[in-house]
Every structure is written in structure tokens, then in C-alpha cells.
Amino acid sequence: MATGDELTAALRESVDRPYTFMHICGTHEAAIARTGLRSVLPEGLRIVMGPGCPVCITPQGEIDAALEFVDKDCIVATYGDLLRVPGTRGSLESSGGDVRVVQGIHKAVEIAEKTDKEVVFISVGFETTVPTVAATLMGRPPENFSILSCHRLVPPAMQWLLEQGEASLDGFMLPGHVCVVAGYEEYEQFPVPQVVAGFEAEDILLGLLMLVKQVQEGRCEVENAYPRAVCREGNRKAKEIMYGVFEPSDVEWRGFPVIPASGLRLKPEYECYDAQKKFDIEIQHVEKTRGCICDRVLRGVAQPTDCALFGKVCTPRTPVGPCMVSHEGACKIWNLYHVRH
Numbered sequence: 001m002a003t004g005d006e007l008t009a010a011l012r013e014s015v016d017r018p019y020t021f022m023h024i025c026g027t028h029e030a031a032i033a034r035t036g037l038r039s040v041l042p043e044g045l046r047i048v049m050g051p052g053c054p055v056c057i058t059p060q061g062e063i064d065a066a067l068e069f070v071d072k073d074c075i076v077a078t079y080g081d082l083l084r085v086p087g088t089r090g091s092l093e094s095s096g097g098d099v100r101v102v103q104g105i106h107k108a109v110e111i112a113e114k115t116d117k118e119v120v121f122i123s124v125g126f127e128t129t130v131p132t133v134a135a136t137l138m139g140r141p142p143e144n145f146s147i148l149s150c151h152r153l154v155p156p157a158m159q160w161l162l163e164q165g166e167a168s169l170d171g172f173m174l175p176g177h178v179c180v181v182a183g184y185e186e187y188e189q190f191p192v193p194q195v196v197a198g199f200e201a202e203d204i205l206l207g208l209l210m211l212v213k214q215v216q217e218g219r220c221e222v223e224n225a226y227p228r229a230v231c232r233e234g235n236r237k238a239k240e241i242m243y244g245v246f247e248p249s250d251v252e253w254r255g256f257p258v259i260p261a262s263g264l265r266l267k268p269e270y271e272c273y274d275a276q277k278k279f280d281i282e283i284q285h286v287e288k289t290r291g292c293i294c295d296r297v298l299r300g301v302a303q304p305t306d307c308a309l310f311g312k313v314c315t316p317r318t319p320v321g322p323c324m325v326s327h328e329g330a331c332k333i334w335n336l337y338h339v340r341h
């Protein structure tokens with residue numbers, strides 16, 4: 001692979017007009033911010049973050065539902081990043097209930113095996129994490145265990161972004177982690193330049209260079225700049241497990257309306273693990289928090305520093321929105337690496 005300096009020089013030679021590309025991955029944003037990559041990009045080449053953080057795109061209504069499980073005296077288990085995301089009446093951390101941080105669903109099942117209480121796992125994540133959740137449910141955990149499925153699929157959100165045209169994008173850098181599992185066949189339906197990229201600075205620079213070339217040559221394809229980890233079909237076994245347990249459903253994303261077939265609900269044969277059904281809880285639509293522009297950041301039409309609250313009222317200690325809570329959230333990342341654009 002060419003060095004970072006060579007790729008940067010090639011990009012500088014190639015960029016002949018303004019370009020805006022979107023990545024859909026918090027890990028890409030963290031790598032870009034940590035390496036200061038934006039500072040070496042040629043003028044006119046912009047890379048914006050889309051809805052690539054699974055915690056950030058979880059709408060407030062789902063956080064409120066998680067709080068309802070606390071009210072019903074359940075043990076609520078989830079990832080640490082979700083703990084401090086504010087719902088309309090506080091966060092899981094401030095709920096005063098029995099809320100436990102776990103590394104994954106298997107740890108939540110272990111809790112259920114050692115108690116008679118109901119245990120609800122708040123299950124967030126894109127295609128990357130779903131197969132593990134599905135495989136665990138196939139193993140038939142105890143009856144006092146259930147999940148709130150907050151899973152989302154990336155392609156339907158991309159389709160929505162393309163249909164809206166709000167962010168004036170020239171192309172997408174596809175999420176390497178998601179594509180390891182899902183492959184990239186499904187993205188071939190989109191008439192826009194796309195490149196799957198890895199997470200080293202060189203991977204990202206190569207991805208950007210390939211995107212610029214596609215635009216210049218008038219091509220709209222999915223190219224793979226991360227062949228050491230990703231193939232077109234993805235992990236067939238993992239997808240089989242995933243769709244053996246879940247089926248697509250229409251769900252809202254934070255910052256987006258309800259996007260058809262962009263969520264995952266449990267299939268009828270696994271409904272006994274559906275916490276929403278078990279406890280008769282409806283997910284409500286909640287209007288966004290005043291002043292927070294997470295919704296616009298997640299759609300790529302604003303950046304964290306456009307928010308009047310950034311670094312002042314809203315900090316990692318006092319987060320107003322989820323993008324300042326999650327390690328994959330743009331605001332938290334920009335705050336950590338002092339990104340100012």
C-alpha cells in the first residue's frame with residue numbers, strides 16, 4: 001500500500017473542485033480525528049459523519065422504554081455507552097434502578113441465570129453486533145431474560161439520505177466493520193460512488209482517493225479498499241444466524257423519521273425474548289431536546305462545533321445529547337481530540 005504521504009500528495013493532485021463524502025461509522029470519525037487527517041486534506045475535500053454511531057441514533061423513545069423496564073423492577077443490562085444517554089426523564093445511570101453495564105449479551109444472560117428477577121438487555125448496534133445477539137437467543141436463554149431490540153441496518157438509512165439529498169453528497173465511505181459481516185452487495189443498488197474503507201489513516205486516504213477518482217470518471221460503483229477484511233458477500237453464516245432470529249421492521253432513528261425496514265425485530269418463534277411484548281411497552285416518538293443539533297450532525301448537515309452548546313453547556317461530564325456520550329459520537333470525539341473546524 002502507498003504511504004500516507006504518497007496518498008495525501010495524490011489526493012492534492014486529484015482534487016479539482018469541492019467534494020463532500022460521508023462516512024457512516026464512529027470508528028472512522030475517531031480515526032480521522034485522532035490522526036488529524038482533516039488538516040492534511042486538500043482544500044475543498046470534506047468528509048462528514050453520518051448516522052454511524054449506534055448509540056447516537058437510538059431515539060429518546062427507546063431510552064424512555066429502557067427506563068420503563070427499570071420502573072417495572074427489572075434488572076436492565078446494557079453497554080456502558082448507553083448508560084448516560086438522556087431520555088425525557090433522565091438516563092439509565094440516574095434512574096436509581098438495578099442497571100448493570102455488560103460487555104455483551106452473554107454477560108446479561110449470565111445475570112439472568114443467577115437471579116429470579118426479570119433481566120432486560122438493551123440491545124443496540126448495527127449489523128456488526130446482531131449475529132452474536134441472534135446466536136445467543138438461538139441457545140434459548142432462561143425465561144426471565146428478554147431484549148429490547150434497538151438494532152438498525154445501515155443501507156436503508158443511506159437510501160433515505162440519498163432520497164432527501166439534504167447533505168449534497170458526492171459519495172459514501174462505507175463502514176468496514178459492518179461490511180465484514182454484511183458484505184457490500186446490498187450497497188450496489190445505490191447510484192452513487194462508494195468505497196469500503198478500513199480504519200488506518202492510509203485506509204481512509206486511499207478510500208477518499210478512490211472516491212474522488214470515481215466521481216471524476218463518472219462511475220457509480222462499490223469499490224473495496226479494505227480487502228484484507230471485507231468481501232462482497234460478507235460473512236454468510238453470520239447473516240444466516242441474524243436473519244434466522246430477526247426480521248426487518250420499520251423504525252425511527254434519532255434525527256430521522258421512521259425508515260422502512262431499517263430496524264430488526266424478533267421473529268415470532270423468538271417473541272418470548274421480546275421485552276416490549278413481555279412488558280407491554282410502546283415506543284413513543286419524542287421531540288428532540290431543545291438546543292441540541294445531534295439530529296443534524298447525524299444527517300451530515302452540521303458538525304459538532306456548529307452547536308452553540310458544544311464544549312460549554314454540553315461536555316462529556318454534562319452531555320445534553322447522545323453524540324456527546326458515546327465513544328463513537330461525533331461530539332464526544334471532537335471534544336476529545338480538540339477538533340475545531
Ligand code: SF4
Binds near residue numbers: 294309322324
Ligand atoms: Fe447535542 Fe451536545 Fe452535540 Fe450539541 S454538542 S449536538 S447538544 S450532543
